[in-house]
Amino acid sequence: MKLRALGALAVTLALAFITPAHAELNRTDRSLVLVTTGSIIVATLCPGFDILKGANKKQAEINGADFDGLAPVIGAAMAAQLGQDYDSSLLIPEVTRTVRSFFLEMDVDFDRNKARACKKWSDVLLPAGVLTRK
Numbered sequence: 001m002k003l004r005a006l007g008a009l010a011v012t013l014a015l016a017f018i019t020p021a022h023a024e025l026n027r028t029d030r031s032l033v034l035v036t037t038g039s040i041i042v043a044t045l046c047p048g049f050d051i052l053k054g055a056n057k058k059q060a061e062i063n064g065a066d067f068d069g070l071a072p073v074i075g076a077a078m079a080a081q082l083g084q085d086y087d088s089s090l091l092i093p094e095v096t097r098t099v100r101s102f103f104l105e106m107d108v109d110f111d112r113n114k115a116r117a118c119k120k121w122s123d124v125l126l127p128a129g130v131l132t133r134k
Helices: 002-017 027-045 056-065 066-082 092-114 114-125
Strands: 047-052 132-133
Touching: 002 066, 027 047, 027 056, 027 066, 027 092, 027 114, 056 066, 066 092, 092 114
Parallel strands: none
Antiparallel strands: 047 132
């Protein structure tokens, strides 16, 4: 009986200290989420811009962000915000909150003045090396 109780306590304590991957985004991973989200929005809404193929992954590798782990999570979070189908098992709350917050910020800019928003956000993302002019 004591052994069973001790085993149960050990399992409970172990689970208490396990956190899901990316439960809190570090600064580098958060930047990846923002740059990836922003570049997709600008390339979609702003004529004259494209995402440089492989640029987000390259920037992630240079900066030590977890592109392979976060790319599908970012995609699912963006799909959720757009009301599209997504795999809910991919969602990480902190990524979803970051994507949503950035969507809302950019949405305000685009609603006010699309041309100005395209200029503002492309001016940020072009130097980051993830966007290119068509």
